[in-house]
Amino acid sequence: MMKLFKASVFCLLVAFSMTTEMHAQKFNGLDKSPMDAAAFPANHKDSNKKIKVVYSRPQLNGRELYDLVPLGKVWRLGANESAEITFYEDTYFGDTLVKAGTYSLFAIRGEKMWTMILNKDLNAWGAYSYNPNQDVARYNAIASIDAESIEAFSITFSDEKTMYLGWGTTRVSVPFK
Template sequence: MKKAILSIAIFTIALISSNNTFAQEFAKLDVSPMDAAAYPVNWRNADKLVKVIYSRPQLKGRSLDKLAPKDKVWRTGANEAAEITFYKNVTFGDKKVKAGTYTLFTIPTDGEWTVILSNQKNVWGSYFYDKGEDVVRVTAEVSKNKESVEAFSIAFDGEEEDATMYMAWGETIVSLPVKG
């Protein structure tokens, strides 16, 4: 009888333990999914000049000014602040920048946006933005898009080592040269 009770107890413990192994909870799909944009754009070209990792918030009927307020530092996307990696020394806008990874912040305004590269890393939002960590600040052109872009997007275009980074959201397009 003792052997039967011991066997049942061991079986029960083993069953409980094995069920806990598969009880992992996984997060639901993020409403602002993470994305990446790189230059050169062709995925077969591993010799990249630049890559940006960012999250893609959506307008969902809200105004751009509400989500990326004018004259305030913005994380340039959603969730964690965007990170930009230069794989070689570049001219970003009109400033020289060494190869490395930086956090990408922006300050939206009507006529132009200020684009900031910061040494801060692993930053959620822009709540703890520290101007003392700025590497460079450059001015980017703003233009209007014919069609509205629902989800914030970053893309690159160019030839050879001369690229342009485009950020689009709503009817706003922000462009900035990146040269190797």
Template structure:
């Protein structure tokens, strides 16, 4: 009798545990999160900077439609990207203390305004209203790449004395120097 009870209990537990595991999950994010850091080598624990951002896709749309000139843009998809400086740096000519900031931009034809903002955890740029919370506003020069990038991307390019944070989408490339 004891064995029958144990077997029945185990069968019942399996039924309920199967129900708990058979969970529905939403589909893959259409603009998945990514990050870029400098140095990018994962074996180096002494990072200078890391950015976490959403990667929207063009999908046949124009960049000017997705990131309109003259308007504050979330600089990616979904939440505003967060950029973390692990040490004090000079970001585009402005001294910035170590810390985490929201990264927003205002696209332009020849240069983009790149904004480090103290308000974190904001959805896109919809709640950006207060320039007083800007930590830095710098200009990033625009150049054109040879090939089109389908997904918005950020990379760091090493230069003498620091790096350039390069944002690219379609054929547009925007670079901001970061000096240590």
């Protein structure tokens, strides 16, 4: 009886070893432009969000903003995939009422003004497939210069219902109602 039990255990072990691959999982290295998110209200304890933006955070790495964000051309607001903004209720983006939903977020850098764009196309890689016919809203935002330089592209919200973009010494603000 004992020989039969040992033989059965041995057969099970051999069967399991043949069907199970043992190898280490390989993970990609850290993305040079890691994903981040910003939300309104900005209070992390408040789970009743009105707006959320998911975007990648490229770094300056000794370069200038004007080398990375072309003047007068559509930019994806970050790196990698286009930034996406979700409105959990109907919201004014600048002066335009936008229905609740998720949109891609683009910008066109100007000398003193940036055109902020909400677009219906989602899951786009960069601005390569940007289609202006899918625009939902545009807002012309005044760009300002700050004394402090920010290394990584950043988006944040204030309690005054304003979204701020910052990179290098450039700051752009977009109001929401």
